[in-house]
Amino acid sequence: MAGSHSPLDPAGREDRAGGKAQHCPPGSWLGVMGGGQLGRMFCMAAQAMGYRVCVLDPIPDGPAGSVADRQIVAAYDDPEALDALASLCAAVTTEFENVPAQSLERLALRCVVRPAASAVSAAQDRIAEKTFLRSCGVPVGPYAAVATAAEGAAVAPELFPAICKTARMGYDGKGQITVPAPRDLPQAWQALGGVPCVVEQRIDLRRELSVVLARGHDGAVAVFAVQENEHRHGILAVSISPARIPPETAERAREIAIQVAQGLQYTGVLCVELFERTDGALLVNEIAPRPHNSGHATIDACINSQFDQQVRALAGLPLGDPTAMRPSVMCNLLGDVWFGSDGAPRTPPFDAVLAIPGARLHLYGKTEARPGRKMGHVTVLGASVDEALARARLVAAILGLETPR
Numbered sequence: 001m002a003g004s005h006s007p008l009d010p011a012g013r014e015d016r017a018g019g020k021a022q023h024c025p026p027g028s029w030l031g032v033m034g035g036g037q038l039g040r041m042f043c044m045a046a047q048a049m050g051y052r053v054c055v056l057d058p059i060p061d062g063p064a065g066s067v068a069d070r071q072i073v074a075a076y077d078d079p080e081a082l083d084a085l086a087s088l089c090a091a092v093t094t095e096f097e098n099v100p101a102q103s104l105e106r107l108a109l110r111c112v113v114r115p116a117a118s119a120v121s122a123a124q125d126r127i128a129e130k131t132f133l134r135s136c137g138v139p140v141g142p143y144a145a146v147a148t149a150a151e152g153a154a155v156a157p158e159l160f161p162a163i164c165k166t167a168r169m170g171y172d173g174k175g176q177i178t179v180p181a182p183r184d185l186p187q188a189w190q191a192l193g194g195v196p197c198v199v200e201q202r203i204d205l206r207r208e209l210s211v212v213l214a215r216g217h218d219g220a221v222a223v224f225a226v227q228e229n230e231h232r233h234g235i236l237a238v239s240i241s242p243a244r245i246p247p248e249t250a251e252r253a254r255e256i257a258i259q260v261a262q263g264l265q266y267t268g269v270l271c272v273e274l275f276e277r278t279d280g281a282l283l284v285n286e287i288a289p290r291p292h293n294s295g296h297a298t299i300d301a302c303i304n305s306q307f308d309q310q311v312r313a314l315a316g317l318p319l320g321d322p323t324a325m326r327p328s329v330m331c332n333l334l335g336d337v338w339f340g341s342d343g344a345p346r347t348p349p350f351d352a353v354l355a356i357p358g359a360r361l362h363l364y365g366k367t368e369a370r371p372g373r374k375m376g377h378v379t380v381l382g383a384s385v386d387e388a389l390a391r392a393r394l395v396a397a398i399l400g401l402e403t404p405r
Contacts, residue, residue: 022217023316024090024112026050030314031089031111032064033057033076033103037364037374038291039064039095041299045307051315056085063364064095077103086110093268093314097123097289098169114217114314115268115289122264123289126167126198133284136263138256141203141275141283147196152185159201164188167196174234178202203283209243209274211257212295214309214319217267221258222309222319224302226250227294229273230405235372238392238404239294239330240385241301245276252282260287269310271295293374297328300360300379326358327385329392329404333376337399338369345369352398356391358382 024030030046032039035057043053043064055068058075065071070088074081077100085092091112094104097120104117122132127145134140144155146164155162160182166175177188179199189197208231213223228243229236243250257272264270271292273285295306304312304320312319333348340346353359363376378395382388392404 022112024051024314028052028091028315029054029069029089030311031056031085031092031107032068032095033092033099034095035059035062035064035071036095037063037366040067040364041296041305041307042093042095042291042310043067045305046311049308049311051311054085054088056081063366066365076100079106082106083110091314091316093290093310094120095290112314112316115264115266115270119264119266119268120289123287124168125196126165126286127196128167129286130198132263133260133287136259138259138263139281139283141285142201144199145196146185146189146199149186149189149194152189152199155182155185155199157182159199161202162199163202164192164197164199166192167198176234203275204278206276206278206280207243207245208285209245209253209276209282210239210271210292210294211253211274212269212271212292212298212306213254213257213261214269214306214313214322215261215266216313216319217316219262220319221261222304222322223254223257224295224298224306224322225324226253227297229294232402233372235332235334235374236293237332237402239297240389240404241297241324241328241330242385244385249276249280249282256282256284260284264289268313269295269306293332293377294330296362296377297330297379298322298324299362301326301328301381326381326383327388328382329380329385329388331378331380331392331395331399331401331404332374333363333378333399334371335369335373335375336371337375337401339371341400349398353378353395356380356394358388358391359395 029052031054040063052069054070055064056072060073072081086107101117101121146152162179179188208229210227225242228240230238269291271288275283291306298305301324337348358381360379380391
């Protein structure tokens with residue numbers, strides 16, 4: 001029968017355990033909470049594998065909604081919209097960590113949700129996140145939680161210089177202020193709204209790293225090569241894979257990431273961001289319960305991308321091979337690229353970028369370019385990291401980006 005899911009139910013569920021699908025075959029509907037570029041790339045990966053995707057997002061025709069098979073335009077906590085998504089989809093995931101945990105819990109009553117609300121919730125609050133990380137035995141830098149003026153006054157002087165960060169909703173350098181000395185903390189805390197914060201000791205950094213991995217519902221783990229990251233003004237600018245670090249450092253980074261995933265009993269794609277101190281020690285900075293900007297090069301460089309893995313983990317399929325076929329450098333494209341040095345709008349010279357061997361352009365379908373807004377990325381492949389970097393530096397020169405180091 002054309003269009004029939006028989007012998008499955010209308011959502012394409014089968015192999016039920018407790019009323020929920022353990023395996024969602026191609027042809028099933030998958031859902032994603034969030035309509036940004038991560039959702040867009042998830043949609044494309046899922047559709048390539050034969051799935052249909054429904055996006056729930058309050059903004060119509062966003063990056064994900066414009067390519068999804070269906071969009072429910074509603075707030076993330078709209079009960080009727082959540083029930084409609086759960087009725088349609090065999091399984092639902094999220095593309096950003098600030099989806100209300102209560103919404104994921106409601107969805108989980110009627111369909112598979114991966115990652116679970118508990119895992120997403122752990123990453124929504126920096127205080128809870130650091131408490132969790134310590135509980136599973138991974139290294140974190142010195143910090144103090146500050147929710148009141150009295151707690152701020154009690155922060156040990158040895159913690160300074162420090163960074164004060166809001167416990168919730170901060171990302172891409174937002175919601176944080178550098179605090180040189182204890183006397184500066186009250187003003188910084190008030191400037192952040194007097195909300196709960198973490199005060200983190202500034203780390204003497206050698207480099208920033210990240211590990212993207214996938215963990216299946218059966219506990220299987222597939223880990224991508226460790227990424228070396230460069231940030232500009234708190235926003236990721238460049239990711240180099242594999243990171244230029246000793247093998248033992250890479251292995252330790254992978255071990256830490258797996259330890260975090262197992263501690264969360266995680267199912268899905270997870271990123272663990274790390275600091276490498278100048279003495280070589282690794283510290284966990286934060287976790288992201290979703291695909292990550294630093295893993296975008298996996299689309300072009302790896303046998304299976306982070307988004308392929310997200311689909312597989314969500315649908316209960318075996319994880320794919322994360323092996324990189326070639327070294328890569330990913331350059332983020334912010335809205336600044338669409339403006340000239342005089343501030344006038346321009347069309348970026350992507351034709352010149354695409355003339356560079358190994359260059360792949362990904363634009364996110366956003367209609368308005370604004371400074372600081374993530375509009376796309378360029379991945380450059382090479383036979384070696386040095387060759388990929390040399391090509392990425394040509395991309396940077398053409399587009400007016402800071403030169404990758």
